[in-house]
Structure formats: C-alpha cells, structure tokens
Amino acid sequence: MGKIAFVFPGQGAQAVGMGKDAYDGNAASRDVFDRADSALGFSISKLSFEGPEEELRQTANTQPALLATSIALLEAYKSQGVKPDFVAGHSLGEYSALVAAGVLGFEDAIRLVRARGQFMEQAVPSGQGAMAAVLGAERDALAALCADVTANVGTVELANVNCPGQIVVSGSTAGVAEIGNRGKEAGAKRVIPLEVSGPFHSSLMKPAADRLASELAKVVFNDAAVPVVANVNARPVTSGEELRKLLALQVVSPVQWEDTIKWLISEGVDTFVEIGSGTVLSGLIKKTDKSVQAIPVNTAAAAAGAVTQ
Incomplete structure (x- = not known):
C-alpha cells in the first residue's frame, strides 16, 4: 500500500462560489467558515461564496478565503477516515497544511494569512514589481539568466x-x-505575465517577511502530528519552532514545489x-509524474465520495 499526502493550493486557485456547497451541506464545514468570519471581524464566507471577484482577488482577501475553503473541505473529508502520511501546501497553502498537521490553530492561521496578504500587498509600491510564468525553460539556465x-x-x-x-x-x-x-536564452517557449499585486517570493518581499516574522512570534506553533514538507527546502519538518522560522523565510524564497512532489x-x-479550490496542484503533480494518483477534493460531493485507494 502506497503512502498518502494531503496537499493544499495557494493563490491563483480562488473562484467565486468556492466552499459554498460544503458550507450548505456539512455542519463541520459551516463551523469553519463561521469561525473564520468571527476571527477576522468581517464575512470572508460571503466574499468567497458571492464575490465580487475583484474584491476576492485582492491578496489580503484571497489568502484567508482560500485557507477557510481548504479547511472547510478538509473537515468534510475527515468523514472518509483517511489519514495522511505527509502534508504540504503551495505558498499560502502551507498554512492550510500546518492547520491540518495540528501546528497552527485555525483562528491563528486565518489571522496570520490576512496579515500576510496585507504585508505582501504593501511591501512594494504598485507597478514596481511583477511576476511571469516561464514555460519550457530549464531550471539552472533560467536561474543563470535571472542572475x-x-x-x-x-x-x-x-x-x-x-x-518540469x-x-x-x-x-x-x-x-x-x-x-x-x-x-x-534559457530555452523558454513562452513567458506569460501574471496578474498579481506584487513580486511574491522574491527578495523584494523582505519588508513583508520582517513584518510577518513579528506576527508569527505572537502565535503558538505546536510540533507537527504528521511531517510538513516545507516550501523553502522541500524537506519534511515536524518542529513547530522550525516551521515558524520557515514561514517568514517562505515569503522571500522560491516555492520548491517540483522538488516537494519528487521527494x-x-x-x-x-x-x-x-x-x-480548483485542481491546479493535481495538474502540476501529474506533469511531474504521470504514474501517481492526484485526487481533487474541491466540492462537498468530492469530500464525501473521494476514492482514495
């Protein structure tokens, strides 16, 4: 019997309506969204379910909305009795992974990602930073070109x-x-500019990382019940203190997702x-290795009936 990893998506996976069927059909999921609204002091659930999309796309809203959706679906999925051997999350998704592993309390996590989103939006003046997807390039050649x-x-x-x-x-x-x-020059077939509000996961995010570190210092980090494979180094971590340090570093470091999946x-x-929300990670996982199974749990129906073996 092979091992199971739970993985949690990050920014870019959001969609108006996400989590609503779980909220409507599952008491544990509803409780997650109610707790999120209470912790934040405004209705992130209404924004997730109804939009408007422009508001949901703002980083400081997207991050808590995605976290709440992931944890609401996780609660619905728990009825399946499936236990992961590892957890991991893509960028913001790492916070969902930490909640799943018992490292962070949900209320602490949702307040942290709201602050993280605000700090990231404020770190670089509008128009001075950018991101782009580079397709077809070889990693080392692209790193050399960037340098x-x-x-x-x-x-x-x-x-x-x-x-890859x-x-x-x-x-x-x-x-x-x-x-x-x-x-x-690095073998790229296409370079596609991304619609983002800042140059995330670059050294230009240092002001956000510094502000986030002081918020992380105020929150309890437990040791992980299952290993969390960290974005920064694509290695398993169980120490709560180490995970706290890695979350600040994550804002200015590349997300090593391909290496995480390969590990x-x-x-x-x-x-x-x-x-x-969505199926972004399932697609990336299949592009990394077609032989593994990737199961999206992105609706209440999927959470209730997802086949695991």
Missing part, C-alpha cells in the same frame, strides 16, 4: 518551481520584462489528495 538580468537590469528571481517546464519568476518590473525579452514520491507517496 545576469539582476546584475544588469533589475532584480528578478525564481519564485515558484512548479513542475513551468517556473514562475518574480522581481522588479524591468527585470521581469527582460526575462520576457530574453527567455529563449514525496521518493518516500513512497503514490496518492495525492488536493484539498481546496
């Missing part, structure tokens, strides 16, 4: 190493634009259960 562009034009760094052939870069507007011009597969994971 050259950073030295000569403006900061640009690897931000999300998602799967899909890497997101982040940095100054000029630096990211230059990767668009020169991407072919989990090397440890015998053959079933990935993606819990939250």
Whole structure:
C-alpha cells in the first residue's frame, strides 16, 4: 500500500462560489467558515461564496478565503477516515497544511494569512514589481539568466518551481520584462505575465517577511502530528519552532514545489489528495509524474465520495 499526502493550493486557485456547497451541506464545514468570519471581524464566507471577484482577488482577501475553503473541505473529508502520511501546501497553502498537521490553530492561521496578504500587498509600491510564468525553460539556465538580468537590469528571481517546464519568476518590473525579452536564452517557449499585486517570493518581499516574522512570534506553533514538507527546502519538518522560522523565510524564497512532489514520491507517496479550490496542484503533480494518483477534493460531493485507494 502506497503512502498518502494531503496537499493544499495557494493563490491563483480562488473562484467565486468556492466552499459554498460544503458550507450548505456539512455542519463541520459551516463551523469553519463561521469561525473564520468571527476571527477576522468581517464575512470572508460571503466574499468567497458571492464575490465580487475583484474584491476576492485582492491578496489580503484571497489568502484567508482560500485557507477557510481548504479547511472547510478538509473537515468534510475527515468523514472518509483517511489519514495522511505527509502534508504540504503551495505558498499560502502551507498554512492550510500546518492547520491540518495540528501546528497552527485555525483562528491563528486565518489571522496570520490576512496579515500576510496585507504585508505582501504593501511591501512594494504598485507597478514596481511583477511576476511571469516561464514555460519550457530549464531550471539552472533560467536561474543563470535571472542572475545576469539582476546584475544588469533589475532584480528578478525564481519564485515558484512548479513542475518540469513551468517556473514562475518574480522581481522588479524591468527585470521581469527582460526575462520576457530574453527567455529563449534559457530555452523558454513562452513567458506569460501574471496578474498579481506584487513580486511574491522574491527578495523584494523582505519588508513583508520582517513584518510577518513579528506576527508569527505572537502565535503558538505546536510540533507537527504528521511531517510538513516545507516550501523553502522541500524537506519534511515536524518542529513547530522550525516551521515558524520557515514561514517568514517562505515569503522571500522560491516555492520548491517540483522538488516537494519528487521527494514525496521518493518516500513512497503514490496518492495525492488536493484539498481546496480548483485542481491546479493535481495538474502540476501529474506533469511531474504521470504514474501517481492526484485526487481533487474541491466540492462537498468530492469530500464525501473521494476514492482514495
């Protein structure tokens, strides 16, 4: 019998209406959204279920909305009795993974991601930072190109190493634009600018990381009940104190998602259960290794009837 990993999506997976069927049909899911509204002091559930989309897309709203949706679906899925051997989350999704592993209390997590979103939005003045998806490039060649562009034009760094052939870069507007011009040098077939409110997972996010670190210091971090495979180093961590440090570092570091999935597969994971809005991670996992199973739990019906073995 292979091992199971629960994985949780991050920003970009949001959609108006997410979590509503779970809220309507499952008491434990409803409780999660009610607790989220209470902890935040406004109705993140109404924003998730009804929009408007422009408001839901604001980073400071997107992050708590996605966390609440993932944990609401996790609560619904618990009726299946499936226990993960590992958990991991993509960027913001790491907070959902930490709640799932018992490291963070839900209310603490939702307040942290609200603050994290605000700090990330405020870290770099509007228009001065950008991100782009680079398709088809080789990782080392793209890293070398980023270093050259950073030295000569403006900061640009690897931000999300998602799967073979899909890497997101982040940095100054000029630096990211230059990767668009020169991407072919690293083997890129296409460079697609992303609609984001800042250069996430780059060194330009240091002001956000510093402010987040002081918020993280106020919150209790328990040791993990199951290993959390961290974005920063794609390695399993159970120490609450180490996970606290990694969350601050995560804001200015690349998300090592491809390496996370490869490490989990090397440890015998053959079933990935993606819990939250959309199917983004299932797609990335299949692009990394077609032989594993990726099961999206993105509706109440999926949570009630997801096949696991």
